[in-house]
Amino acid sequence: MLTLFLTKMSQTKDTKMTIPVMNLPWVESPFFEQIFSQLNLDNETRKFVKQFAEQGYVIIDDLGIENIGEIIDRIVNNLTPIYGDKGKVESAWIYYDRIQDAWTFNQDVKEIATAPKIINLLKILYQREPIPFQTLNFRFGTEQSTHSDSIHFSSVPARFMCGVWIALEDIDANNGPLHYYPGSHKLPIFDLNDLGITGSYQNKPYDIYPVYEEFLQSLIEHNGLEKVELYVKKGQALIWAANLLHGGSPVLDKNRTRYSQVTHYYFSDCMYYIPLLSDPFLHRIHFKEVKNMLTEEVVNHIYNGEKLEVNSEEYEVERLKFELLQFQEQLAKYRPIAIQSQDEVNVLKPQLQTVESELEKLRSQLYNSKTELELLKSQNQVIEAELERLRTKLYGIINN
Ligand SMILES: O=C(O)CCC(=O)C(=O)O
Ligand SMILES: [Fe+2]
Structure with missing residues (x-):
């Protein structure tokens, strides 16, 4: 059976073919019909x-x-x-x-x-x-x-x-x-x-x-x-x-x-x-x-x-380089944000300390006020008891 016939044919000077030899399989060539019609192939082929x-x-x-x-x-x-x-x-x-x-x-x-x-x-x-x-x-x-x-x-x-x-x-x-x-x-x-x-x-x-x-x-x-x-x-x-x-x-x-x-x-x-x-x-x-x-x-x-x-491995090396570059880009993007956040933390920390000591002061003031209130309450109770005693005494005098 004929196999590699086409190259020989297209190189033959005395052939009638004026068909461009293309970088394509001849069965997929836009000139397929012309090539096919000029070939002397058996019916089965x-x-x-x-x-x-x-x-x-x-x-x-x-x-x-x-x-x-x-x-x-x-x-x-x-x-x-x-x-x-x-x-x-x-x-x-x-x-x-x-x-x-x-x-x-x-x-x-x-x-x-x-x-x-x-x-x-x-x-x-x-x-x-x-x-x-x-x-x-x-x-x-x-x-x-x-x-x-x-x-x-x-x-x-x-x-x-x-x-x-x-x-x-x-x-x-x-x-x-x-x-x-x-x-x-x-x-x-x-x-x-x-x-x-x-x-x-x-x-x-x-x-x-x-x-x-x-x-x-x-x-x-x-x-x-x-x-x-x-x-x-x-x-x-x-x-x-x-x-x-x-x-x-x-x-x-x-x-x-x-x-x-x-x-x-x-x-x-x-x-x-x-x-x-x-x-x-x-x-x-x-x-x-x-x-x-x-x-x-x-x-x-x-x-x-x-x-x-x-070199088939070159692709893999380049791909890994590319990935590394992407990581570096991400790192470069997030680093300033991280630094800025750190700066902010540094500013906020003393502010927080001030607020906390203020809070502590107020808390102790509140505690003091509370004790004072308790004291006044008990004094009040003593006074009220005295008042009640005097009131009862007074009613006694009036009614007699
Ligand atoms: O066998 C199949 O179902 C599909 C196989 C396939 O697409 C291939 O090997 O290219
Ligand atoms: Fe497939």
Whole structure:
């Protein structure tokens, strides 16, 4: 099967093509129809390419792997005991029902992710070397809201990324099928900056992620996009384009599993980064270290053919510096207030002391007055008794 045919063609002098060679996957090129019409492809390839270019996805009935049924059963059996854990296992991450990069310890997962048939199909679609760089294994439907993988994994030039999703058991409406919106890959790629949000240096980017998800829902409604759920049999697969909107539908039957495996692919000769955490115009790009499963090597970042040194840790250092700066700013803001408060305390303290001694004086005056009052009261009683005695005496005299 023809794979990397396009570069050769566009370089051939005697070709009729006068089509600009663009920094875009040819299946996403504005010149796709012209390129396509001039290529001599067999019918099967034509159908495959056209479906992907127009719809942004294609369903693959078999991965071309012998004993695929046994391989899938082994994956399910071997991963089942570790689902539910949380933590890092060598280079893999287990997060309850999601295992990231099981390919690093499970040969069967890797075999599916690097299946030669898929690699060849991706070469046809992208005309560059596919780089399988991440696997995700799920045991239940993810119920993940609709998104474009382009906000998580992007490239320069854009759109050199895709996902391949394989059913590890039969999927129907009840066990949380994958869903997607045919043709949505043709929309512009949106990131947080398009929504007026600065995403870089976020400590918890997923706190702001719902804003993006809600935006996509509005976009879908506004464009009248149609949702399709993927009901496939064990072993069938779906390839989706970088910007195809997709997600996980609700799990209607909570007793059902939905074993599945996704591989994310980049393509050679690009720069790779995470838009969700980047603001290129603030010089903040979260470059991604990309390890190619096929070679087990970290790939080069390349810009227009030129290899660039990219330090993925630099971003983290800069982010921490930024955080420190913010702390310092807060400190600078509150310090004068604190100093002022201290000054005020210093002024108020003697005033308080004066008031307190005054209060003490008044208190003792009050005490003295009280004793005086008691004294007068008892004198008064003596006088009144004397008066009463004299009064009685006087009445006695008068009455006699
Ligand atoms: O499997 C799913 O439900 C969604 C997976 C997904 O969105 C992805 O791996 O990019
Ligand atoms: Fe995704």
